[in-house]
Amino acid sequence: GAVVSQHPSWVICKSGTSVKIECRSLDFQATTMFWYRQFPKQSLMLMATSNEGSKATYEQGVEKDKFLINHASLTLSTLTVTSAHPEDSSFYICSARDLGGEHYNEQFFGPGTRLTVL
Amino acid sequence: SQQGEEDPQALSIQEGENATMNCSYKTSINNLQWYRQNSGRGLVHLILIRSNEREKHSGRLRVTLDTSKKSSSLLITASRAADTASYFCATEHSSASKIIFGSGTRLSIRP
Numbered sequence: 001g002a003v004v005s006q007h008p009s010w011v012i013c014k015s016g017t018s019v020k021i022e023c024r025s026l027d028f029q030a031t032t033m034f035w036y037r038q039f040p041k042q043s044l045m046l047m048a049t050s051n052e053g054s055k056a057t058y059e060q061g062v063e064k065d066k067f068l069i070n071h072a073s074l075t076l077s078t079l080t081v082t083s084a085h086p087e088d089s090s091f092y093i094c095s096a097r098d099l100g101g102e103h104y105n106e107q108f109f110g111p112g113t114r115l116t117v118l
Numbered sequence: 119s120q121q122g123e124e125d126p127q128a129l130s131i132q133e134g135e136n137a138t139m140n141c142s143y144k145t146s147i148n149n150l151q152w153y154r155q156n157s158g159r160g161l162v163h164l165i166l167i168r169s170n171e172r173e174k175h176s177g178r179l180r181v182t183l184d185t186s187k188k189s190s191s192l193l194i195t196a197s198r199a200a201d202t203a204s205y206f207c208a209t210e211h212s213s214a215s216k217i218i219f220g221s222g223t224r225l226s227i228r229p
Contacts, residue, residue, distance in 0.1 A: 034216060043206060044161075044219040093160065095217065107210075107217055109153075111160040 003027055004096050006110040013084055014118055020080045021113045023094030029074035030096035034107070035067070038091040050077040074099070084117040091115075122209060122220035130226040137194040139223040141207030142187075148210045150183055151217070152192050154203045161206075164192075169212075194225075202227045 003026040013019050023033055031052045036044040048069055049057040056069035068080040077096075081088055093112040097105060122143035131137055141150070152164040167174045167183045167190070174181045180193040194201055207220040 032215075036219075041224075043222045046216060046218060049214075049216055091158075097215075106166075109161045109163070114158075 002098060002106070002108045004094065004108045004110040006092075006094060006113050008113060009111065010114040010116075012116045012118065015085055016083055018080055018082045019084055019115060020078055021092055021094075021115070023077045023079070023096065023110055025075045025096040025098075025108070028096070029099045030077075031074060031099060032097045033071060033077040034095045034097075035069065035077075035079050036093045036095070038093060038112075044093060047079075052077075081115065084115070086117045089115055089117045122207060122218065124205075124207060124220040124223050126223060127221070128224045128226070130228060131197060132228050133197055133199055135197055137197050137201070137225055137227075139192045139205055139207075139225070141190045141192070141220045143190075143207075143209045143218075143220070144188065145209075146212040147185075148212050148215070150181075150190050151208045151210070152179075152181060152190075153206045153208060153219075155206065155222075156203045164205075197225075197227045199227050199229055201225060 005024045007022045033050040035047045038044045046059050047062045050069045050071040052071045058064045071077040091112050091114050095107045095109045097107050124141050149168045151166045153161040155161050165176050165181050167181050178195045183190045204222050204224050206222045208217045210217050
């Protein structure tokens, strides 16, 4: 139990295009999901907190108009990188907080999505 | 910076030796977790220690937490080549319930 998936696992796109990454909690419900970004040989940096049914909360320095987050249901959050540029190439990881059951209030991480912008 | 600090940044030891990594953080926390990440891969959850706990064991792993010093340590005993990876501490903040990662330690085990 407590599995989080991401789709796609990797994506290559051209500069200027938009890319959508999905984060799903497969066997639990999550009102809150989190998006992280990790550059090579660096740690994970929290980008934003995604709340079901409301606007996301962005960390300082993260452009909300560039990184669009939609948390439309208790099992799905999406991150759209708009007008992607090569500097947006990174490993994007989501996590989801379990609402109840055995893993109440614990967070579980997805396997990550590697984005390469040409 | 939103990150906690870890030291050392890199550690290279002989197989069979023990490895110790330290983590310091800045704010009040609900819990502290340690993760492992192999190059280019996702996170593997190792252990969680709550703010009211001082020490926890899991197999070859031993984690300590000192909330007065806002620090934690991860000890891996009898290291193996397969332990080569990056290790991150991650703190769940009391105020915002978000998880913030430390800067990480790159561990290399020499055969």
